[in-house]
Amino acid sequence: MNTLSRIAALVGASLLAGHTLAQAQVQRTNLPAAPAGAISLPAAPEPELRAQLTPRRYTTLAAEIGARIEHLAVTEGGVIRAGEVLLRFDCSLQKAQLDRARASLGAAEKQLATQRRLVELNATGRQEVDMAEAEVAKTRAEAAQIDVQLGKCTVVAPFSGRVAEQKVREQQYVQPGQALLEVLDDSVLEVEFIMPSRWLQSVRVGSTVQIAVDETGRSYPAKVQRLGARVDPVSQSVKVIAAIEGRRAELMAGMSGRVLVKRGP
Numbered sequence: 662m663n664t665l666s667r668i669a670a671l672v673g674a675s676l677l678a679g680h681t682l683a684q685a686q687v688q689r690t691n692l693p694a695a696p697a698g699a700i701s702l703p704a705a706p707e708p709e710l711r712a713q714l715t716p717r718r719y720t721t722l723a724a725e726i727g728a729r730i731e732h733l734a735v736t737e738g739g740v741i742r743a744g745e746v747l748l749r750f751d752c753s754l755q756k757a758q759l760d761r762a763r764a765s766l767g768a769a770e771k772q773l774a775t776q777r778r779l780v781e782l783n784a785t786g787r788q789e790v791d792m793a794e795a796e797v798a799k800t801r802a803e804a805a806q807i808d809v810q811l812g813k814c815t816v817v818a819p820f821s822g823r824v825a826e827q828k829v830r831e832q833q834y835v836q837p838g839q840a841l842l843e844v845l846d847d848s849v850l851e852v853e854f855i856m857p858s859r860w861l862q863s864v865r866v867g868s869t870v871q872i873a874v875d876e877t878g879r880s881y882p883a884k885v886q887r888l889g890a891r892v893d894p895v896s897q898s899v900k901v902i903a904a905i906e907g908r909r910a911e912l913m914a915g916m917s918g919r920v921l922v923k924r925g926p
Contacts, residue, residue: 710920712854719845724835725813737827741818752814762804769797822846852903854920858892874918
């Protein structure tokens with residue numbers, strides 16, 4: 662290769678290298694600027710809060726004596742009133758025992774009166790009177806015990822509401838402690854849900870939330886009544902209990918839905 666050809670080749674290589682370097686600088690210029698400080702992460706999606714409607718008061722009524730059910734005045738789903746007799750046992754045996762105890766008490770009281778009269782006549786000693794008094798006290802206590810048992814022969818409603826579950830039938834013999842009826846007070850339905858603890862700045866006692874009930878397809882306002890006593894350190898969440906405002910005939914205990922919380926800035 663002659664001198665002129667070498668010079669031409671060198672000039673071409675220099676031009677190609679300069680063009681490549683210019684392209685690289687342009688590409689670096691078009692890259693987004695790196696943020697200063699920590700790398701930002703995408704915001705976490707807001708959690709969906711699920712809740713269930715629960716009655717404020719509910720309980721299971723159980724038998725306090727062993728007896729046969731003579732009459733059952735309510736059925737499952739029925740409306741009850743506070744103090745209403747829901748169930749009555751056959752307590753003919755206890756009534757007979759009470760009559761016997763009262764008769765024994767009468768005889769003991771007569772014997773005590775006789776012994777006291779004999780003491781006045783100096784015909785007997787004080788020990789006989791003490792024994793007669795002890796017998797009166799014993800028979801009176803027995804009568805009182807049976808009378809208390811007779812008071813448990815009827816089961817009354819502790820509050821107004823409805824019968825959630827009927828666990829026994831008429832003419833069935835039940836044992837002491839056996840469950841009879843589950844009753845609930847549906848005059849006020851509560852909403853219990855778990856929310857992130859970071860929302861405590863916006864949601865407090867007295868705050869209003871909305872619950873979209875699945876079964877009705879409608880939303881209802883509820884006022885926060887209580888907050889949990891502590892924050893779960895693992896899930897960073899807290900329990901919230903709210904009460905639905907007003908009585909809604911279409912709502913029933915056990916329905917569930919989605920809680921909508923309006924958070925302030």
